[in-house]
Amino acid sequence: MQNVDRRIIYIILIVAVVYALIKPMGLPVTINKTTEDAYAAIDALQPGDVLVMGMDFSAGGIPELEPAGKAIFYQCMKKDVKIVMFGMWVMAGDMAERLLTEMAPLFPDKVYGTDYINIGYKAGGAVLLQKAVDDVVEAALNIDHRGNTLPGNFPIFDNFKSLKDAAFWVCLSTGNPGVPDWIKVVGDPLGIPGTIDVVSVSIPENMPFVDSGQIQGIIQGIRGSAEYELLVSRPGRAVAGMDAQSLAHVVILVFIALGNITYLMTRKK
Amino acid sequence: MRKELPLAITFVVGLIVVLANFLAPQTFVKINNEVRTWFQLVSSLFCALGVANLTRIHGKKVSQQSEGWIFSVIMFIAMFGFMITALSVGQQSALYNNLYNNTIVPLNATMYSILMFYIASAAYRAFRVRSMEATLLLIAAAIVMLGKAPIGEVVLGKWVATWTNWILAVPNTAGMRGIQLGATLGGIAMALRVLLGIERAHFGGVGGE
Amino acid sequence: MGLIKPGLIATFLLELAFGVAIVVLISRARTGRKVPAIRKVAGLDALDEAIGRATEMGATVHFSPGIGDVSNAQTLAAFAILTHVAKMCAKYDTRLIQTNRNNVVYSITEEVVKQAYVDSGKADAFNPDDVRFISEDQFGYASGVCGIMNREKVRANILIGAFWAESLIFAEVGAQVGSIQIAGTANTHQIPFFIAACDYALLGEEIYAASAYLSREPVLIGCLIAQDWGKMIGVILILVGAISVTAGSTWLNTLLNK
Numbered sequence: 001m002q003n004v005d006r007r008i009i010y011i012i013l014i015v016a017v018v019y020a021l022i023k024p025m026g027l028p029v030t031i032n033k034t035t036e037d038a039y040a041a042i043d044a045l046q047p048g049d050v051l052v053m054g055m056d057f058s059a060g061g062i063p064e065l066e067p068a069g070k071a072i073f074y075q076c077m078k079k080d081v082k083i084v085m086f087g088m089w090v091m092a093g094d095m096a097e098r099l100l101t102e103m104a105p106l107f108p109d110k111v112y113g114t115d116y117i118n119i120g121y122k123a124g125g126a127v128l129l130q131k132a133v134d135d136v137v138e139a140a141l142n143i144d145h146r147g148n149t150l151p152g153n154f155p156i157f158d159n160f161k162s163l164k165d166a167a168f169w170v171c172l173s174t175g176n177p178g179v180p181d182w183i184k185v186v187g188d189p190l191g192i193p194g195t196i197d198v199v200s201v202s203i204p205e206n207m208p209f210v211d212s213g214q215i216q217g218i219i220q221g222i223r224g225s226a227e228y229e230l231l232v233s234r235p236g237r238a239v240a241g242m243d244a245q246s247l248a249h250v251v252i253l254v255f256i257a258l259g260n261i262t263y264l265m266t267r268k269k
Numbered sequence: 270m271r272k273e274l275p276l277a278i279t280f281v282v283g284l285i286v287v288l289a290n291f292l293a294p295q296t297f298v299k300i301n302n303e304v305r306t307w308f309q310l311v312s313s314l315f316c317a318l319g320v321a322n323l324t325r326i327h328g329k330k331v332s333q334q335s336e337g338w339i340f341s342v343i344m345f346i347a348m349f350g351f352m353i354t355a356l357s358v359g360q361q362s363a364l365y366n367n368l369y370n371n372t373i374v375p376l377n378a379t380m381y382s383i384l385m386f387y388i389a390s391a392a393y394r395a396f397r398v399r400s401m402e403a404t405l406l407l408i409a410a411a412i413v414m415l416g417k418a419p420i421g422e423v424v425l426g427k428w429v430a431t432w433t434n435w436i437l438a439v440p441n442t443a444g445m446r447g448i449q450l451g452a453t454l455g456g457i458a459m460a461l462r463v464l465l466g467i468e469r470a471h472f473g474g475v476g477g478e
Numbered sequence: 479m480g481l482i483k484p485g486l487i488a489t490f491l492l493e494l495a496f497g498v499a500i501v502v503l504i505s506r507a508r509t510g511r512k513v514p515a516i517r518k519v520a521g522l523d524a525l526d527e528a529i530g531r532a533t534e535m536g537a538t539v540h541f542s543p544g545i546g547d548v549s550n551a552q553t554l555a556a557f558a559i560l561t562h563v564a565k566m567c568a569k570y571d572t573r574l575i576q577t578n579r580n581n582v583v584y585s586i587t588e589e590v591v592k593q594a595y596v597d598s599g600k601a602d603a604f605n606p607d608d609v610r611f612i613s614e615d616q617f618g619y620a621s622g623v624c625g626i627m628n629r630e631k632v633r634a635n636i637l638i639g640a641f642w643a644e645s646l647i648f649a650e651v652g653a654q655v656g657s658i659q660i661a662g663t664a665n666t667h668q669i670p671f672f673i674a675a676c677d678y679a680l681l682g683e684e685i686y687a688a689s690a691y692l693s694r695e696p697v698l699i700g701c702l703i704a705q706d707w708g709k710m711i712g713v714i715l716i717l718v719g720a721i722s723v724t725a726g727s728t729w730l731n732t733l734l735n736k
Contacts, residue, residue, distance in 0.1 A: 060381030246420035380617035455686030456551035
């Protein structure tokens with residue numbers, strides 16, 4: 001048991017995850033305080049406020065981050081909070097379009113360019129954020145992800161000229177550039193509150209920012225996305241994935257335990 | 270001049286960027302904005318360099334029919350196919366979206382999902398009670414894994430979630446802060462060395478004199 | 479309006495003091511004054527062992543500077559180690575495949591490796607096709623590197639720089655093909671994966687010490703001393719701040735936010 005072929009571990013993991021997805025157990029998901037804090041901070045926004053959504057992730061982050069992104073979009077549209085989406089990652093615009101394709105039809109009264117807009121990806125990494133602090137349209141090189149000229153006739157830019165005009169920011173991030181850049185360029189210098197939605201592996205490194213109050217709560221990976229879905233009363237893919245995550249964790253722990261038991265027995269001998 | 274000119278440019282531009290972050294007068298801010306715009310433009314230009322490199326390497330493989338050359342052909346079809354589609358019919362077209370959503374997205378998600386298997390095999394190999402520190406690591410990992418998944422609270426009770434939050438908020442935060450502090454200072458020192466021309470590895474020279 | 483932006487005065491002064499300390503210590507080192515020894519860093523000592531192992535097996539060395547861009551200090555630190563690795567590979571006629579995720583970094587690493595070969599007197603041995611840009615996409619890069627590790631008989635895998643999710647993919651695939659692995663990153667969220675899956679791991683700022691450690695240049699060691707001083711001052715500020723806030727006073731917080 002100390003040297004189980006890794007393929008056996010992989011097969012058992014696949015079986016466990018697929019089983020949980022096909023036959024959900026319906027394990028209850030309790031809401032973490034950090035997710036509640038993030039939800040409450042966005043809930044405190046007023047109609048007409050602009051929330052900037054940093055889509056700083058690629059397709060690999062979809063299962064963990066997109067559910068929370070959709071939930072935040074839903075929450076904002078319900079509250080008449082406007083959303084400006086852009087990102088420092090190449091796939092930023094595409095990730096935003098995916099979200100809009102699914103969520104925008106739920107709000108037929110909301111209009112692209114008035115209530116939400118997808119500026120997309122622009123090159124430069126953190127430099128993009130720095131430029132957007134001064135002038136969003138210039139940072140966007142006067143064009144959005146759909147090829148429309150900015151600011152054009154889009155009313156969303158009437159009162160939103162730069163990131164300084166944002167009431168809140170949310171960074172959905174799987175890496176770099178990402179959270180530290182938003183905090184360094186937007187959160188701390190401008191004093192604009194924000195929160196983050198990060199993959200599970202990034203939670204430990206971002207906890208100091210929560211503790212110091214530099215961000216309002218944190219949406220922690222797929223578990224955080226599941227909690228946020230429950231908070232906006234729209235359980236979706238993240239909640240559905242919780243049972244699979246539970247079984248996967250149990251399988252890994254069982255193998256670790258078996259490996260250690262055999263190791264200790266061998267050491268004793 | 271071949272060495273001195275890049276060093277001089279690095280120093281001047283770096284100094285402008287650093288000072289513009291701290292100094293209030295608008296002159297520095299305007300120069301910094303100009304530097305940032307140029308940085309954005311140059312970054313975009315380098316995409317072409319990457320395409321050229323890929324074309325050269327894989328073109329050679331195809332022309333010489335080296336081992337695995339068929340995959341290079343597939344790479345060309347994918348790379349130029351996407352470029353031509355995006356430039357001709359636009360990124361908003363149904364064709365581009367279909368191609369993107371049915372290839373790039375699932376492939377990316379698949380690679381990320383592989384991590385589940387690798388985490389399992391790495392954890393199985395690495396988490397052994399070889400020492401006191403390793404045992405503490407194992408216990409902390411087990412608590413956090415159970416606390417983050419709903420099954421932990423269901424089977425063991427609320428204390429798992431409480432202890433998980435404590436581990437993340439207290440010892441983890443303390444450790445992360447310490448490492449981040451050291452790494453940040455190291456990063457500042459590295460940046461200063463580059464600015465002053467002491468670190469020249471990126472110019473093809475060694476560090477130091 | 480003052481010269482320094484409000485809220486950044488303390489930060490500016492602290493950074494200025496740090497910079498001055500580095501310059502002073504560099505000047506001291508240049509005048510030939512004795513500098514303290516650096517403690518052993520197992521990962522950096524193991525570089526030669528790893529390359530030697532690959533040489534004996536007639537295998538390939540793979541080096542990745544991470545997926546950060548050129549403005550990332552970790553990538554800059556990786557260049558210093560790459561120079562050393564490339565020189566060793568040139569010296570022993572060991573094949574080095576160097577992969578990149580970023581276009582700008584690729585253009586620099588090509589020059590770094592080429593120069594290392596030239597400096598080793600093996601300019602003809604440099605193969606530009608072995609310095610590769612794989613993909614700007616994180617997982618495109620990861621899958622490309624995994625393919626290379628499997629196909630090109632990589633037996634020494636050196637991963638130094640800014641890594642994210644792909645770190646464990648590299649480390650596990652490297653372990654599967656039987657490579658000796660040396661990894662280092664200042665990205666705290668990936669350090670545990672490197673520790674779990676690699677033979678040697680450089681933690682955080684150890685990667686920044688690489689150029690000083692490998693070259694033993696007094697000037698660079700002087701920089702390291704300044705870093706350690708900076709850390710000590712940081713620790714003192716943390717302790718003083720924690721004690722004063724606990725006692726109900728936020729004077730330090732106010733001072734540092736000026």
